[in-house]
Amino acid sequence: MEPVTLPVDRVPPPARHRYDHQPRLVFWETTKACPLACVHCRAVAQPAPAPGELTTDEGIRLIDELGAGPPPHPVLVLTGGDCLMRSDLLQLAARARAAGVPVAIAPAVSPRLSDDVLASLRSLGVRHLSISLDGATAATHEGVRQVPGHFAATLDAISRASALGFQVQVNTAVMRANVEELADVAVLLRRLGVRIWEVFFLVTVGRGTDVREISPGETEDVCHFLVDVAQRGLVVRTVEGPFFRRVQTERASAADTAGSPPGSLLAHLRSALAWGLGPPVQPVVAPSFGTRDGKGVIFVAHNGDVFPSGFLPLPLGNVRNGGLLDLYRDHPLLRSIRAGELSGRCGTCEHTDLCGGSRARAFAATGDPLSEDPACALVS
Numbered sequence: 536m537e538p539v540t541l542p543v544d545r546v547p548p549p550a551r552h553r554y555d556h557q558p559r560l561v562f563w564e565t566t567k568a569c570p571l572a573c574v575h576c577r578a579v580a581q582p583a584p585a586p587g588e589l590t591t592d593e594g595i596r597l598i599d600e601l602g603a604g605p606p607p608h609p610v611l612v613l614t615g616g617d618c619l620m621r622s623d624l625l626q627l628a629a630r631a632r633a634a635g636v637p638v639a640i641a642p643a644v645s646p647r648l649s650d651d652v653l654a655s656l657r658s659l660g661v662r663h664l665s666i667s668l669d670g671a672t673a674a675t676h677e678g679v680r681q682v683p684g685h686f687a688a689t690l691d692a693i694s695r696a697s698a699l700g701f702q703v704q705v706n707t708a709v710m711r712a713n714v715e716e717l718a719d720v721a722v723l724l725r726r727l728g729v730r731i732w733e734v735f736f737l738v739t740v741g742r743g744t745d746v747r748e749i750s751p752g753e754t755e756d757v758c759h760f761l762v763d764v765a766q767r768g769l770v771v772r773t774v775e776g777p778f779f780r781r782v783q784t785e786r787a788s789a790a791d792t793a794g795s796p797p798g799s800l801l802a803h804l805r806s807a808l809a810w811g812l813g814p815p816v817q818p819v820v821a822p823s824f825g826t827r828d829g830k831g832v833i834f835v836a837h838n839g840d841v842f843p844s845g846f847l848p849l850p851l852g853n854v855r856n857g858g859l860l861d862l863y864r865d866h867p868l869l870r871s872i873r874a875g876e877l878s879g880r881c882g883t884c885e886h887t888d889l890c891g892g893s894r895a896r897a898f899a900a901t902g903d904p905l906s907e908d909p910a911c912a913l914v915s
């Protein structure tokens with residue numbers, strides 16, 4: 536049989552970048568308990584643990600499974616709620632270290648995030664920590680987090696964690712309330728010495744259904760702005776915004792790397808960024824691979840239910856009934872997502888492998904997790 540020649544932009548990525556065998560990131564919602572009540576919370580967190588949360592032994596079984604295969608093992612991201620509300624957090628971190636499973640933590644900023652706890656986690660090999668910052672001012676951030684003084688506490692937590700040797704990633708959810716001050720957030724991150732910025736494009740689940748989203752045109756502007764930020768030396772990642780990789784690719788291959796004429800939001804953000812961080816210091820770099828819900832990413836909820844991501848509420852199974860990795864490898868929906876068996880514009884798009892759209896947003900909009908992502912400018 537003659538080999539099939541594919542156009543270069545439709546050649547499947549190498550197996551390790553398709554994440555067919557195992558995910559790159561396993562998010563474990565260790566508890567629903569959290570001292571905060573953020574307006575966009577996916578988890579609809581609550582003050583106390585929910586009934587039926589995975590026990591220590593069940594968590595250890597999950598960790599051991601991730602560490603059982605040949606390295607590199609998936610990174611286990613301990614989220615919540617607030618993972619610091621788990622009394623066995625240090626025990627779980629120690630077990631992960633013994634199993635060779637890298638751990639990242641995503642704690643809430645509260646009095647529980649003390650230097651003692653941070654130092655203990657560092658001593659157990661935990662190096663990556665993410666902290667949410669939802670604005671460049673106290674008014675904006677605290678409008679989201681609903682806790683007076685939380686902005687200053689967050690900046691302090693970032694500084695303390697960095698000083699203790701953590702690689703700190705800052706997470707920002709983009710919404711109408713903060714989109715105009717994203718450049719100021721980037722400047723603030725530089726001042727704090729943060730190198731990794733993860734920008735989350737809202738999907739209307741959990742408390743996020745009460746938050747005003749931005750339009751597809753503004754989303755495109757934000758993506759171009761984030762390419763500009765990356766040119767200033769920050770590592771930019773997105774959550775539920777895989778079309779950012781399409782914009783990066785287009786910009787990297789364009790003769791004019793600024794892209795098409797900016798919308799008013801982009802013009803505003805660019806001007807504030809240039810004022811705060813000066814001109815670009817590096818070229819636009821095209822990404823070579825990417826993850827999306829169910830492709831490189833899997834989510835284990837507090838009660839063991841498994842989902843393609845924390846924003847796609849379609850249960851696939853439960854770790855109490857079987858192995859997570861078998862479920863990840865074999866579930867028909869995840870196989871379809873990884874194979875790019877998508878419909879609508881995402882199904883015909885030349886960027887399907889690299890982007891593929893947010894499966895969570897497609898599901899929220901249509902009820903079909905394989906349909907097109909309505910936030911993408913190519914769709915609308």
Ligand code: SF4
Pocket residue numbers: 777778781880881882884885886887890891892893907908911912913914
């Ligand atoms: S149409 Fe779909 S696959 Fe193409 S860039 Fe937009 S979101 Fe990505």
